[in-house]
Amino acid sequence: MKKHRNFILVGILTVFMVSCSENKRQSEEKKEIKKYKPFKIEFDNMKISKYTIEDIQIVNTKTIVGRMSNYTTKELNELPSSKRLTVCIVVPYEISKDILENTFKSIVAEKIKSDNDIDEIVIFAYDDKKDIGNTPYTFGKLLWSPNGKIGMMTPEIVVNKDRSSYKFDIKIKNKVGNIKKEDLPIKRELYIYNEIMNEKYIGMDDDKIRKIVMKKFKIKTKKEYEKIYLKVGVYKLF
Known part of the structure; x- marks a missing residue:
């Protein structure tokens, strides 16, 4: 017992x-798993431009800190993945820097409200959708991430949804809000420039490209052709 x-x-x-x-x-x-306050975004609702979203991508990436060789296969598999949202938008050419910045922030606020799992956001702003994929941006760029930098993500930030270190890194070109009407390319000039830069002409002699484009758009002189090319090229570059 x-x-x-x-x-x-x-x-x-x-x-x-x-x-x-x-x-x-x-x-x-x-x-x-600590609880952190949501990221508060301050922007002026009265200074938001109309825009169109032309491209949107979501990429999930393992949150590796340091070298990948420092991890075992098991450790890599167990690492959480961060979620990056990349958005390409087209805005009106007459948009000001202030309004573009507020528009950027309003998009971030909308996206993180609808999806709390988004860990990074990148937005590229253009005035011509044909530039998407050919140049990083023509008007501006926003990055929303830890310390406003790429490569600062950690497993703790992703798991805890810790936004305490998050910042905006916004770059807006000097021409935004300062474009004179006479410097603004008209639609015909944009069509001509885009035709000249078409990838189908890669490797072709410049004179041959010029003759094809002049004939297609009924451009009368070489001087007119070069003026259009220079005007649009400078506009897109700056």
Whole structure:
């Protein structure tokens, strides 16, 4: 009988110890997943431009800190993935720097409100959708990320949704808000320039390209052709 009582006592103690150990583990896990305040975005609702989203991409990337060689295959598989959203928008050519910046921030606010799992956002702004894929941006760029930089993501930031270190890095070209009407290419000039830069002409002699384009658009002189090319090229570059 004594042995039986001892056996029951050992069983009870074992269950109690396992239960305590499990409670401690769960408590430690809860401590690891901290709660952070949502990222607050301040912008002027009265200074938002109309825009169109022409391209949107989502990429999930493992949150590797340091060298990949420092991780085992098992550790790499267990790492959480960060979610980056890349958006290409087209805005009116007459948009000001202030309005473009507010428009950028309004898009970020909208996206993170609809999807709390987004960890990074990149937005490229253009005035001509035909430039998308050919140049990084023609009007401006926004990056929303830890410290406003690429490559600062960590597993802790992703798991805890810690936005305390997040910042905006916004780059807007000097021409935005300063474009004179006479410097603005008309649609015909944009069509001509885009035709000249068409990848189908890659490797072709410049004189041959010029003759083809002049004939297609009924351009009368070489001087007119070069003037259009220079005007649009300078506009897109600056």
